[in-house]
Amino acid sequence: MSRVIFMCDRGGVFKGQETSSRNTGTRKIDCPFELHACYYKSNDVWMLKVKNDQHNHEPAMFLEGHPFARRLTPKEVEMVAEMRRNNVPPWKILEVLKSHNENNVSTIKTIYNESNKIRIDERAGRSQMQVVFGFLHSKKIYF
Template sequence: MANWEEWTSFYDGTYYEVFNSRQNLIDWVQNVGRGIGYVIVIKNSRRNYNVVFQCDRGGVYRSTKNSTRNTGTEKINCPFKLEGRYTASGDSWNVKMVCEMQNHQPALYLEDETRLVEDLLDKNVKPKDILSTIKNKIADENIRRTKRGDKTQMQVVMEFLQHNGFVHESRANASTNELENLFFDHPKSLEIWRAFPHVVLMDATYNTNMYKLPLLEIVGVTPTNMTFCIAFVYMHKEKKPNYTWALDY
């Protein structure tokens, strides 16, 4: 069971913090929540009086006789609750902790979810569709984490490469044993490359994966101008020694 140690000053039920608008209060609560791995939503609100927050996994689903529900986030009656209240004397909003307890672990990679929201907003996706996308993404990650068990993500990656016949090589930092470079390709890719070895393209992308590592993609081109993947390389830095290591292998 997780608690919000970052907000221990709220535990005595006293109102803390002062916000000059309702929206500033909402933004602050949700930003703090994302910072420690929880999605906080508005449970109910009286616009000029108070606003009550809960975890997005709070409450339970109400099923009807002739309906089914397909959702990305399971409601498990998480008890966490915050309340913001308007004070006319100071023309401001205050917030207090009602219940600090969480009955589930925080979600991972909410920073990636924030970037996803920004991208969807830029594409004029409706808020309700954005919420559905985020919930599905978090649910998928929770399923993967359950299947992964005690293994680290990198252990899962290495097992996947080995069990599926990928040719792979890695290099770790000598002092910290932290993985710095990972080269991998599929044997079928090498067969295609041997048939069409004349044109090779390389390009590195940034901030497109959870490891925050540059990903070097090596592709080939057939005589009919079709591209095919040859190999991929996660690199600690996009420096000459990293490229040399990848290409020498």
């Protein structure tokens, strides 16, 4: 038997780091909505139990607030990587993505996050100083 629990993305309680001085926010408001699904392999049947069908908040008016909706497709990730290599500014990258896909609800933060992932992959686990020294060494610049 396999089990899956479906909860509202606003369910649960935020457990922040008490030692941090950073002012953080949360989407978590302890929404009680919860469904339990069980798959019975012997009968090839799914059973769904509604634990709580109520939300303690209004439905979202716009998809921009949901991280799932802001995700980039693999093709869009490739476009971001290519434009980044060509030194296109993030606001222009976002503009191009939105012009290619009218349903794209990504934000500038999505572009910054993707650029950061690409940068980390390019560095291959090396620190910024290691990258600089590697670049200088490849150009045979010594001091």
